[in-house]
Amino acid sequence: MRGVHDRGGLPDDTPINREEHELMDWERRVDAMHAVLGSKGLRSTDQMRRVIESIPKDEYEQMTYYERWAFALETLVTENELLSTAEIDKKMAELMSE
Amino acid sequence: MSNEQQVNHGDHDSESEIQPSYYASRAKAIEALLVQKGVMTTNEINSEVNAMDSKSPADGAKIVALAWLDDSFKTKLLANASEALEEIGYKLPDETPYLKVVENSEDIHHVVVCTLCSCYPRMLLGRPPDWYKSLAYRSRVVVSPREVMEEFGLRLSDDIEVRVLDSTADLRYMVIPRRPLGTDGFDQESLAALVTRDSMIGVSDPLSAHF
Amino acid sequence: MDRFNIGDSVAVRIDSPRGHYRTPIYIQGKTGIIESICGRFKNPERLAYGYDGYPLKTLYTVEFLQKDLWPDYKGNIADKLLIDIYEHWLNSINEG
Structure with a gap:
């Protein structure tokens, strides 16, 4: 069975979109948090890939690259019990009301 | 979950x-x-x-330019990239995947993809461009490499052998593109200015010497 | 000892085990040639679940002819695809 991430040879007529976007700050920081966790032995690239591969197909295809990375970040830090989903919910509400 | x-x-x-x-x-x-x-x-x-942020294709371009100028460096670079780079004082970060360098010639043209995610020689070229990570590139370049390269403006003659490198595991690939004609006597800096990021991925050639 | 040598013909295993693996479906079941031996690396299938990745697996660059991968391939008949595959995904096609 083909995984959602396994794209090689899928029928696709879409021209390659060569437009590039300037990375947003949060995207850079998600990238960096993955690297820092990795350097502390709290995350491996294959763990991140495993999480990204578990995203349902429709979502996978709609999400931007760093949205997938952010989703993986949250899943891994909650899996490792570094943080809980409830804590993240609460902190997000706090930050948004600031 | x-x-x-x-x-x-x-x-x-x-x-x-x-x-x-x-x-x-x-x-x-x-x-x-x-x-x-x-x-x-x-x-x-x-x-x-x-x-x-500090890594950019400019690093790769300097290395390609040096490989064009110095055959013995190029030979080492192709055989063991991290050792060759260390000899010229360029230390790759610890814990990075293995870097493998391949060379385009008049007979063989390499182009790099990661069909499963976005593996890319970040330690040398920085973060990959958006198109490299796109679903369209990942699905199409393995099955229609010549068509995809044409979209980037590279029309390869039929007698050139195309080699697609799908970097799905522990190696990261960088391409040494063909040195443009008319660059005899160019120094490293002026050669490096012709080496584009896309030419080190293999979807295009370096800039021409007469632009 | 690595199980394969450069130049050996190999067939990629057809499998979709539960969990994480690095062998794309388009290459499964295809026959290619060992182009180089990359070394021994941690097993991504174990790393993905937080294990240490041991025992290490030998990784090979395997070379395939594009015309053997895609029925309607357009291009030079010598065009190739090279991909890095871990040893446990490869079968010798000369073995009995």
């Missing part, structure tokens, strides 16, 4: 640039908590951001 439902909260409206997106807010909250709990420091995150 408990987090699956969160995927559906994603805001994909094109208007989302005005409001910070769901994932941006989520990431901010995670960062605040990781720092608050002492898992990592803001400094550690900043220095990682800066380390990645």
